[in-house]
Amino acid sequence: MRLFVALVTTFAASSALLLAQDEEPPPNFILIYCDDLGYGDVGCFGSEKHRTPRIDSLATEGMRLTSFYSTSGVCTPSRSSLMTGCYPRRVNMHQSAQGEWVLFPVARKGLNPGEITVAEVLRSRGYATACVGKWHLGDQPPFLPTRQGFQSYLGIPYSNDMGARQRKKNPPLPLMRDERVIDAPVKQDTLTKRYTDEAIRFITENRERPFFLYLPHTFPHLPLYASESFLGKSANGRYGDSVEEIDWSTGRILDKLTELKLDRRTVVMFASDNGAASRAGGSNAPLRGHKGSTWEGGMRVPCVVRWPGVVPAGVECDAVTSTIDVLPTFAAISGAQAPTDRVIDGKDISPLLRGDSGAVSPHGAFFYYFKDQLQAVRHGRWKLHLARTEKKKELPVRLYDLDRDIAESTDVAAAHPDVVARIQALAEGCRGDLGDRGLRGAHQRPAGIMEDPGQLTLLGR
Template identity: 60%
Template structure:
């Protein structure tokens, strides 16, 4: 009898030890929270005073602020294509829609090519459960929706919340099926949050990836009764404070599921704010290649891995998420060339860790600026494009030292001809690979395309 008891005890200990080893060997979880039109200074940890964001501020206190973190575009669709693929929009032909407008619209025939490899598809090779909740905006045809891009499931609005059409009411979609149209936007943030929290608890015993592209603070602005009218910054602040609450609920769920210490959470935005928010001390706004259009707040948290209360000013970007998460998961990179790089040494606070050597700023098909180190060169253009409306006209080259002048107010081009020459060479490298205007780049690939559009419509019972 004693021998049987000892045998049972030994097997129990062995099973526990094997479970411990399996948990240790399991790759980490990842959650990417991606706001829509959030300004650089719209979070407390980035300088906001009237908008209260205690949960995201706590993330920063427990993690790292990335202060030179860039989106690849000043508008929605192109920036999202880059986060998902690690590629500049021009590489994957997502810099314009089928009519050469700056974003995709309902029933567009164009979308992110299913042949491209997304973060979700990269992580699926390592057994990850994957979820997308929120604003998709890289194609609403079934061929382009999240389940064709590596996500096990999807719940959200497939494009911007101002794209409510009489013929295509703004849809709330689960996978491919419209479950509500037009969607009640006052409850959308809380519903997104519920989906993510449920997924965390359901997936706690396996590695998981959550991509949460929030609908707000893109206009029109809505908040639930709990948050409506509560912010000192009006409805705009209400939506951000509700997103902050949502972030807190997600962090709480990680602790409840006992996966907090094995989960990297990254919070950022698709571009700068347009009107209602603050991009200070940066110049410019959404839709522009000034810093305020594309430099966005970014906070990364991973207890025990990312140094608490740290910050880093190296050049980093949404381009870098795919290769960084792939490295941490032990997954291979896509077969096709990408533009991102692994920045995990920066996140882990390794001494001497370097970011990107250069970064390109495109306005749709037009290369407008390049950055290398502290220097940013706005290129001389015969006709500088806007994302909407008539071009600005002819503009001269301008050079700014972003370390000393982050507001891009003092042109130093005349005093630094050697720097201008070096950055012009970088611009030419961008043109050769990605193109510029009518000039094609050798590294460009085709977007997805369908002959017959298929908008997301509510089906009759």
């Protein structure tokens, strides 16, 4: 069910009015989201290879979330959660229409335009919204960011290894402004700089009103590029070069906030979409596993939040939090109404961000899916890998105590049958709700599908 434009208009008008009458406008949000950046890839999370002083300053002036989870080891499902506050299976974005991990160019599938994104939630409070960077939730027109609450878009619609250079049948990697391709193939070494310029422009133009800037970087996803100023300058090859350019970009944004005196009025959040890939040069240390897996290294990502005067400075929060919490948390902070007509998996973690004494993780359990399969469950300090068959091998249940054993090295299932049983019951509940391999969940919602997808190309259609 949807509402009609007449009503939307009324709603938007009254929201604007609300803002005008408020004594203080709600804060801006800037969400910097890297692609395949590992848990150990920035200084404030332990990297000794990469120089990331500006990202580290976010940690000094804000909070490190050390148990912050993406909902998937790969890009498309991860982003579907960030946008909707839901597990990927909830919104049927856990795999492509062909059963692949992520969407490929000219995909028939995309995030259902009927889903309510964090951008739409903030739009309802009168926020200016922009998406600058990699989208990857569908490349057909009805699936683009401009149809999901973003007033403007500059970026690539899917991963940077999906151009014609990688697969001949694919179109050249397109750079889009709103719904038009403005460059193809785009020169990838210019991307981080172009995104940053666009971000600065958007912040400057909207400095007088609440805004939401979603900045999903293209790197350090392979193939790796950096602009001339950064190429060959890091101690970790092109991987490090691209990370250090992202740090520079973050610095430019922070400097602009200072210049415009927006520091205290802006929540800056920095995170990644999943762990580093296994052979790209990244590090998930001290975690086990890589991008794509349900080991911690696949899904626990670095996350820092700065909001001077509200989020305490220089602190660490180890409570379980996730990208699904972004929508409800931003809604709560902004005073917007999160959707109430559907299940939202995320929770408002603003009490944790404020450092409220007694604030705990709102997640009784966190569920790790690999495509359509529920593979693991975190419950407090415990993580249970469920029994399953993989590559013709029978894997038994394995229990890890993440408080003592963050690297998932020692299976303690035999010593804690009660914990195993408790978590298996949680898994069973999740299966009924969200589904599992070969099993439909009771509360899944449909993705969108276009039977006649077309290529995004430079001229005309």
